[in-house]
Amino acid sequence: MAEMTELERIRQASDFIQRYYQFEEAVTVNQQNKEYLQGYIRNQYAVEEEFNFKKKVTKAALTGGIVGVVIGLIVWAASGSWIAALITLAVLAVSGAVIGSFVQKYRLDEAIETQRDINNGIKEQIEILEQRDKQLIRQRDDYYRGLEKRIDFMSLDYMDNIDQLMEIMQNGEAETCEEAVAVFEQKQLFQEMTSLISAPAEEPKPLDREEAKKKFGDPVAKIREDRKKRRRERKADPFSI
Known part of the structure; x- marks a missing residue:
């Protein structure tokens, strides 16, 4: 088997790293899915607050009162009795x-x-995702440990810089992978010396629920369909348990 060239060696390392990023992305997506699903869980207090029972009952009473006023006026006009009209109003309002x-x-x-x-x-659904999360994290970490053995010319702290290392070799600034790492470290040191203020790290964006819904689907749809199915079954056999 022909010996691998240094450029092939660093390209292979890049392929290994891209595969690791796929594992990492799978973990991230799974955790985003869990976060998205958790937004659908609400306690009884939240349901009651949104339903606003008192407001709806008050509205019903007012509607009854308005109807009572109208009918009360009709009763008064027909009978000439305010007492009958007031009784009608009270009965309809109550x-x-x-x-x-x-x-x-x-x-x-x-x-x-x-x-x-x-x-x-x-x-x-979240329990299923949590089990999958453990599996994905284990696969990612196992692969990372394997990378430490496969990529022997650099620290894995430089994974995000693999394209820069490859560019250094392609530009002829280094002949071996180890030399490319050394050149990169020199450039990094120079940048640190000339730049006292580093750019702030970009904060992760908050989860957009609409985008998440498009990405993961509506988890409530199946639950609602199951409820409809159970209702149809109860109607078909009202004595079933």
Whole structure:
């Protein structure tokens, strides 16, 4: 087998490093997916706060009151009795509040139950991702340890600079990979001496939920479909447990 040239050697190292970045990207994407899913988990207080039960019941009572005023006026016009009109107003206002309270309580309970199912479904998906996370991290770390043996001419701290090292060799500034590393270190030292202030590290961007939804899909869709399926089954067999 022909001996590998120095340029082939550094290109092979670059291929190894790119493969490592693929492992690292898989870990990052998996963790982003977990973060995205966690945004769908909400407690009962959050559901109740969004539902705003009191406001909806008040609205129902006001609607009943308005209807009561209209019908009360009709009753007064027909009977000439303010007492009958006031009784009609009171009955309709109270009825509106009671019926509205009952209906909204049912809807709130349904919303809480729906969110509970969503939470359980999301937690199951997160558990799967957590198991996958452990596997991906183990694969990434195992590969990294293998890189330390495969790439023997430089510290893996220089992985991000492999293209610069290759450019040094292609430009004829170094004949071997080890010399390319030495040239690179000299350039780095020169830059540090001439630049006292380094650029601040770029902070990671916060997770964009809309982009994440396009990337990972809607995790609630399957949960909702399962709920509809269970409802259809209960309707088909109301005595089933």
